[in-house]
Amino acid sequence: MRALSSARLGADFTKLWTASAVSNIGDGVTMAAGPLLVASVTENPALIAGAVFAQQLPWLLFALISGAYVDRFDRRRLVVAVNMVRAVALAGLAVAVATESATVSVIYAVVFLLGTGETLADTAMGALLPSVAPADRLPEANARLHATFAIGNQLAAKPLGAWLFVISAAAPFGLNALTFAMSAAVMASLRTVPQTGSDPVRRAGLWGEIAEGVRWLWRHRLLRTLAVSMGLANVAFCAAFAVFVLYCRQRLGLSDLGYGFLLTVFAVGGLAGTTLAAQLGRRFGNPTLLRTGLIIELTTHLVLAITTTPWVAAVVLIVFSLHGMVWGITVASIRQRLVPAALRGRVGSTYALLDLGGAAIGSLLGGLIASAWEITTPFWIAAAVMTIVTAAAWRPLGTAAS
Template identity: 50%
Template structure:
């Protein structure tokens, strides 16, 4: 196959640009949001409540959002959702410029953003699948993963802190602009998805999606893997700053560089993904990724050398992009277009649900039993998951769900 025929589509390029823009805006808010809350209150519960308010809708409405993404025109959902987010953030920026906002206003905007994301993120993910040939989905997912990592985690937070120092309202106004820009970009994407005629209730749509996924042994175990990996991983990384500064003895500047090692590994993962998938196949990569994840937490628990820990995190960053890309690709290839929203929403629910529970328990375990205990627990949990999932991961087949 020629190099030109393997190129990603113009439609995907627009999607990719929209993802880069919105993730940069989200990364800006990762720093500016908590800084704003901290200017209003120093209560740890009140500070963490803003992040929880944005995550809570995923636990409440993820499945509903997935059903809507299959029932309604996906491009329309994405465009409308981004425009609503732009309006809400512009209003918040105006309130901030006029004075100090109330905490309830921040919580309300956070909850509104999270609610909209349950629909727009799921619809956009399905819309991207509609825009990329099946044999190029892996490359597309790898590019999206590393773009989100670079903009959301690496570039966005420092920019958000800098803009916040210049003027408190500026980062929030910037986010309003990027949401509107993303809406305009997606509006130029050709419409591929044609929703079927509405013949059932929303609840029946959700039930149909859950039944389909439950009967698919490979995709069912993949969802369980994602839940366990997020539960274990976020539980360990919830005390990441303490691991870096207390256990490894890093300064603030060194800690920032330490965080960047994961992004460097992610770039390598995206660069090599296509060759890895072609050579080893999805089943081998999924299995190997679970082993790497379990060994990562074990290695972090036994080392106190910053250079070794940095090397471990570089490998982990590469693994995160490769495993995230291959798992998304395997699920997308095996899911009919009319079920992409509902299947994707189950994985979002598993991911966010695991993250929320892990964050809640990780700090408690570290405080009660020791700083390194969450890493030992995470390694053991993923190791058990590896044994349980090893055979079932071979059941994920492109377009051929395996019935139990």
């Protein structure tokens, strides 16, 4: 069945999908082994948390700039170059770990470089997809990519990363270096895709190009609504889930094992969403899916604020994660169809800045709110925020044609 699906989507999509799958496995391995490495070097909680921030920071610093360069250069070659740089950086880290010379500063430098590469490679891959997959099969193509992420990055690679770290602390990073090199080799075999219409924009200069992408997104009512809605939804979500481990202990009475079970349930719900997204879109249409998604977000926060029953929380999380994957696939397909080829990098990076910026702000606010009030307060506030977002976005989302 997968072979038939790949054939329908085309050989170029199959190469892009393969490159993404390979690098996703390596990324997941590093995501599991990275915190273990930092914790083996220092026991300072602030320094351990700082490694995560160091990888997220490039999105706040460089997202818009990376989007401009994605529209300037050959996207295929850009992904190849970035993946090779990331492979070299991870190989260097593996050597440093093996020789016991990896310091906190070295780890920070490597993860910051990886995060910077992510802003370029992820944006370029998203911009490439509409050029290598048929327009009427974009939901299916996005679902394949999201499913690969859920299986490879979230479910399979993280246990593998922890296991490899126990065997040899350097092994996970050496494996990730290899996966990036393999991904670069596959991407190098992809045909060159012309980026029509980019030359007139380039004469505006870098900041003029960035402004062009921001203006285009802001003037498009539907895409503006989707971007702002998701930015605010991420503030609400991350504010609530920043304290999720404490919520599980204090509100649901779960052990660490129970907390891990809920995280697994969350990942499984997302995987189910990847298999249903295209089918649901065809059956119900994008406006219904998007509006229903906002209601699910609101209901999730409201139920979690009220319940003290673990199985209720588990059911809600399954539905929420399924919605999250369906929403992501649907919105990505809409954006890829509507944005001109020459602007895909800049518009995509502007969208990502709002998305990840909202997540960063929410994570910061959630801890402060829970510290000042009750553990459920962030969920109540998130429900209130999503009520406002749902009301404001309801009419514009009606224009999201399938």
